[in-house]
């Protein structure tokens with residue numbers, strides 16, 4: 001099949017590459033000409049394990065193309081994915097200006113005798129498929145063309161996680177397709193056939209249900225995390241160990257082991273904005289989604305849960321203190337720093353007069369572009385420790401899990417670690433003589 005993907009950011013690039021990998025011819029369109037030039041010349045624009053190999057192979061085999069020209073990009077395609085940003089607007093609801101802007105452009109480009117399926121791949125509020133449909137018809141009408149029947153708009157939300165995006169896309173737990181058109185249903189079923197394994201279904205439904213499925217899934221996962229973060233806080237107050245509680249609770253199949261890890265809050269480009277957008281959508285229909293308001297409130301405070309512990313340890317005065325920070329990305333295996341808890345930690349520390357030297361295996365360039373010399377950057381995790389009064393861990397990169405503790409001891413000024421991701425066994429690290437504080441684990445509380 002010939003496919004166009006409009007928006008070549010995270011989701012667009014993974015979507016385009018994976019569809020090319022299954023033998024389709026894909027043209028990715030983006031307004032960012034620097035990005036398009038880089039991609040055309042074989043330079044990948046995001047760090048995502050496993051993606052570069054597929055990207056280069058499909059580029060070389062001429063199945064994957066990039067352009068800034070929307071008209072040229074969609075010309076031969078029977079399927080057009082919209083993988084455009086849906087950032088929070090001023091009031092927190094999803095801003096549809098990118099999606100509806102491109103929809104209006106499509107209205108002037110589609111032809112009455114060349115049926116195409118337009119797919120909302122972006123995370124969009126309930127009713128967006130109808131709005132996209134209306135925007136296309138409206139702009140065509142202005143140009144004197146009646147496009148009724150010449151296209152269908154389908155909701156096909158994306159569930160990939162950054163860091164494991166290729167696997168998530170190639171072997172999805174499920175594919176959700178929202179459409180009331182039989183023609184579109186057939187095309188979408190064929191398109192996804194190579195990706196679904198036995199037992200991992202393509203679930204067809206109406207457009208509105210598909211749109212809500214995406215928000216409900218993200219919000220449920222965020223709820224799990226905020227719930228466990230509250231359990232962790234309670235563990236600290238009651239002298240229990242959240243690692244034990246997590247294992248005990250997660251062994252129940254009805255609950256499941258995954259997404260129960262407490263930490264310094266959820267971040268990234270999806271959970272914070274999507275939970276907020278669902279609350280806004282609920283408010284618009286006068287529904288007060290109480291649980292989600294609490295989920296957001298817990299997450300806001302959790303991002304700085306380590307901070308009072310750090311301040312207490314230094315007797316309330318952080319002025320002139322210097323900290324090593326391991327991890328800047330919002331989670332491991334990505335260079336994405338959108339809503340990264342580490343950035344909130346940096347703000348809190350520097351506001352109190354402390355200085356920070358950070359190391360992250362992939363995300364330092366993105367942080368440099370955002371906050372520049374507000375902090376200093378180290379060449380490796382051990383260099384970051386030089387002259388620091390304590391080490392703070394904000395992201396659970398694998399290389400931080402089994403560090404050379406002797407090197408840490410010989411480089412840090414004090415044997416003090418504040419761990420926002422519970423990387424180390426409490427008893428083992430205390431045996432090494434560290435003052436160690438983490439999230440919700442009793443031995444760090446009961447002295």
Ligand SMILES: NC(=O)c1ccc[n+]([C@@H]2O[C@H](COP(=O)([O-])OP(=O)(O)OC[C@H]3O[C@@H](n4cnc5c(N)ncnc54)[C@H](O)[C@@H]3O)[C@@H](O)[C@H]2O)c1
Nearest residue numbers: 007008009010011012030031032083084085086122123158
């Ligand atoms: N990042 C994820 O892990 C993830 C996972 C699932 C769903 N989503 C959803 O997918 C959507 C896209 O997310 P993303 O992270 O890929 O965004 P992104 O910001 O990484 O990429 C968006 C791209 O769209 C381009 N763009 C903007 N306006 C354009 C236009 N008029 N024409 C062509 N290109 C244009 C931008 O230049 C950018 O390259 C969002 O709705 C997001 O919520 C993201």
Ligand SMILES: O=c1ccn([C@@H]2O[C@H](COP(=O)(O)OP(=O)(O)O[C@H]3O[C@H](CO)[C@@H](O)[C@H](O)[C@H]3O)[C@@H](O)[C@H]2O)c(=O)[nH]1
Nearest residue numbers: 158159160161162259260261263265266267268270330331
């Ligand atoms: O037990 C856990 C699991 C995750 N997190 C945090 O939650 C955030 C999000 O993690 P994750 O879901 O792995 O990353 P994303 O790439 O943001 O993926 C989420 O958001 C995407 C965009 O909508 C969806 O497609 C995915 O299904 C959904 O998992 C990160 O800050 C994690 O540190 C925790 O604190 N504890």
